[in-house]
Amino acid sequence: MRLFTLLVLLCCSGNPLMAQSPTVEALTAYPFPSELRASATGNRVVLAINQQGRRNLYAAEGPSFVLRKLTAYDADFGDEITGVQLSADGKWVVFVKGGDHGAYNGSTPRNPASLPAPPKVQVWSVPFEGGAPVLLGDGDEPAIAPGDDRVAFLRDGQVWISPIGGSEKPEPLFYARxxxxxxxxxxxxxxxxxxxxxxxxxxxxxxxxxxxxxxxxxxxxxxxxxxxxxxxxxxxxxxxxxxSGGLPDSILAPVKNxxxxxxxxxxxxxxxxxxxSPQTPQGAVPTTHGGTNLRWAGKNRITFVSYHDGWPHLYSIPETGGAALLLTPGDFMVEHITLSPDKMWLLASANTGPDGDDIDRRHLIRVPVDQPAMEVLTPGTGIETFPTVTGDGAHVVFFSATATRPTLPAIVDWPGTGKAARLLGEALIPDALKNAAQVVPKRVEFKAPDGETVYGQLFEPKGGAAKKPAIVFIHGGPQRQMLLGWHYGDYYANTYALNQYLVSRGFVVLAVNYRLGIGYGYDFHKPLFAGRYGASEYQDIKAAGEWLAALPQVDASRIGVYGGSYGGYLTALALGKDSDLFAAGVDIHGVHNYIGRIPPVSAEPAPDAERAIALARDASPVSYVGTWRSPVLLIHGDHDGNVDFQQSIDLVRRLQQHDVPHETLVIPDETHHWMLYKHQVLVDQAVADFLEKHLIEQKNQ
Known part of the structure; x- marks a missing residue:
């Protein structure tokens, strides 16, 4: 456990904000739960928890549901635990170690610790009651056969089979091209x-x-x-x-899929x-969590998610066909959808509830599969996600967070009893984090130049100078939404912690939810001329900087910007286009050059191919290096499975050619997701130090 450092009063600096400032290690010491599963019968549950890089399985069983550590992986090698499955009878847990399942090819072995042995992605099993894990074989994406002791899994695109206890070697189940x-x-x-x-x-x-x-x-x-x-x-x-195929269509028109x-x-x-689905852009396959979420439910119904009314909602149809019944009407989205064991209820998390700020939260909902009678199960100011019903139908297990408490597993009796939910594993939160000062962000809205509403959360330090430096934080994805509390995604739980740290250093921080993100309806999620075809969402980033600059408590000459992945791309665009507004920034593994990523003009071109290429040039940060004056820190791991390392190589060379002030941080063998905890801390500290150097220290010199 890393110690929480209580800094002495810095009377010589005259900055009261530094009196009890938490460390990066303290704020990032949160346990991060994932992979929550319940057995099909009984009341057994299992989940994975990452504690500062030590990734392990934990088990719990009713009626007490006390968390029990199931594995003993007590070193940080950056190897994920994913694909967790619990057998129907609750006797066996199957899981995958290795890979990078947030990347485009999650089954690719990764080695962020630079170990001398070649890394592997492997399927393992362990008894629920405890014992040594058993290697079933190299592979990924396991599926336990119901009523049997067999596990199917994937290896090199083919299906293999193994006894769940590893008593025999795995073998190919069949061959299919x-x-x-x-x-x-x-x-x-x-x-x-x-x-x-x-x-x-x-x-x-x-x-x-x-x-x-x-x-x-x-x-x-x-x-x-x-x-x-x-x-x-x-x-x-x-x-x-x-x-695919057919006559080339417009590249820039709204996609109908x-x-x-x-x-x-x-x-x-x-x-x-x-x-x-309707033959409209809104009728395309949803690009929110789980896509269509197709399930054959009870009462002879088939349930799914569609965006065709402008929001990603739950629907059901008779199994014989017919009109789709909207189960969750309203201006909100649903995600993290599951079906109850009796197949009569759908449970999900949704950004709705009785509070006007719930659009920037998640609460659990349930709805019958055959009628629009939705209930919000967990109203309040928390963030509740990934509901799972125990096999006996008596409990709902889920993940719970608040603005000042990171995500923990929680459990509540099946709705109707009136009993409050209780947390599992509170002792996993280190004292340093429990005692760390945190602020409660405030939901804000403002307008982009074209009149589009932009959303965000404002983090403000208490006390300090009358005019404070400020930071615009830009999330990645871009199909994400930052919330009024600790995030349910591991990458964004880290940035929430970093934003809290920046506040402790004296910054006002604005986490901006720009168009292309989820949570605010189809038109916001799928705007025209966005991304590589015009970057219309950049209006929201510039508007965020200008909104901060107009606040009386902000020093308009000291506004910085940072973000990772798509947030890195928009950070680079902000620094290249508007160095007068953004005085410094940190670009973490962003895309910088869309030129050449557009279908070329050919013998049978799309009707707007040439315009698409021109828009891609205008949307690329490399097109603005000539007007880029603000200092930047570029960070990238060179085994990134989401954004090519070449994107940063190319930008660095262009910055050198134009004498743009820049610093770099390269992490060999690391991925897009900072698999090694020490790398996560290294990156977070580098972001904060760079912004503090250019927006606070230079001002004080």
């Missing part, structure tokens, strides 16, 4: 549905264990995905989209379409 995935066992465990992705098309397949054959379900010139078994195991529902729900009788192989 393409990259196979989305493994879904039938309720009786005798058949396995999967998706075979083949580049420009994909099929739904079913492997039948009784006669060891692969069956293709209604194959077509299409992308088929998201197989879901009917409760009786006789039918499959799946999503179908158009395959309609999709449909199909069902098929597995024995007969006959299928039919039971629902079609």
């Amino acid at each position: 393409g990259e196979n995935g989305s493994l879904q066992w039938s309720p009786d465990g005798r058949s396995l549905a999967f998706v075979s992705a083949r580049g420009d098309h994909s099929f739904i397949g079913v492997y039948h264990g009784d006669d060891r054959r692969v069956q293709w379900i209604v194959p077509a010139f299409a992308y088929d995905s998201s197989p879901s078994w009917s409760p009786d195991g006789k039918r499959l529902a799946f999503v179908r989209r158009n395959s 309609p999709w449909s729900i199909w069902t098929a009788d597995v024995a007969g192989g006959v299928g039919s379409r039971v629902w079609q």
Whole structure:
């Protein structure tokens, strides 16, 4: 445990804000829970918790639900724990160690600790009651067969099988061309549905264990995905989209990507379409958590998420087809969706509730699968996410945070008892973090130049100078939303901690939720001429800086900016286009050059290809190096699976050629997500030190 440092009163500096300022180590010492699972029967649950890089499994069982450490991985090698599964009877936990599952290819081995042995991504199992983990084999994305002691998993795009206890070596289950995935066992465990992705098309397949054959379900010139078994195991529902091809369409027009729900009788192989999304941009496949979230529920209903009314909402249809019933009407979004064990209820987290600020929070909701009778289960000022119902249907387990307490697992009796939720594992929060001073951010709104409303959370220090330096924080994604509390995503829990640290150093911090982000409806999420095709969202970043500059408590000459990933891209754009407004910035693994990423003009070009290329040039930070004057710190790990390291190499060279003041921090073998805790602390401290040097120390000299 890292010690919380109580700084002595700095009478010589004259800055009361430094009197009890927490360290970066104290604020980033939060335990981060993930991978919450419940057994299909009984009341057993398991989850993964990352404690400053020490990633382990924890188990709990009713009625006490006391957290118990299940594994003993007490060194930080930066190897993830993902793919956690709990057998139906609750006797076995299966999980994956290694990889970077926030990257485009999560199964790629990563080695952020620069260990001399080659890294691996492997499937393991461990008894729920405790014991040494057992290696099942190299692979990823495990799926435990119901009612049986077998685990299917993926290796090099093929499906393998292993006894859950590792009593025999794994072996290939079958061969199917393409990259196979989305493994879904039938309720009786005798058949396995999967998706075979083949580049420009994909099929739904079913492997039948009784006669060891692969069956293709209604194959077509299409992308088929998201197989879901009917409760009786006789039918499959799946999503179908158009395959690529056809006459080149406009690049800049709103994208229309309609999709449909199909069902098929597995024995007969006959299928039919039971629902079609509208032929509108809003009718495209949702790009929020879980996509369509297709599930074959109870009461002969199929449930899913669609954006076609302007918000990502839950819908259901009869399994035989018909009009979609909107289950969650209102101006809010749903995500983290699950189905109760009896398949009669949908649970989710949503940015809605009785408080006007709930649009910048998450609360748990539940709704019957066949009627729009939604309830908000956890009103208040907290952040509640990832609900999971225990197999006996008696409890809801979820993740809970507040503005000043990081995320912890929590449990509440199935709604109706009136009992309050209780936290699990409070002792995992170090005293240094419990005692660290934190501020409660305030929700704010302001206007961009084109009249679009921009949203944000304002963090303000108490006391100090009348005119304070300020920071605009830009989240990544861009399909994310910063909240009025500790975030449910690990990358953004870290930036929330960093924003609290910056406040402790005397900065006013504005976390800006710019267009392209989630939480504020389709038009905000999918604006025209955004990203590489015009960067219309940059208006929101500039507006955030100008809004800060107009605050009476802010020194308009000392406004900085920082962000990672897409936030790094917008940081670079801000410094290149508006050095007069943004006096310094930190660009963390951002994209800097969209030129060349646009479909080229060819013998059969898109009608607006040339304009798209011109807009990409205007949207690229490298186009503004000539007007870039503010100092910048560039940070990048060179095994980044999300943004090419070359993007920063190219920008650094251009900054050198134009004599732009810059510093760099390169972390060999590290990924996009700071897998090693010491690297996370290194990066956070570097961000704070650079901004403090250029916006506070130079002012005081």
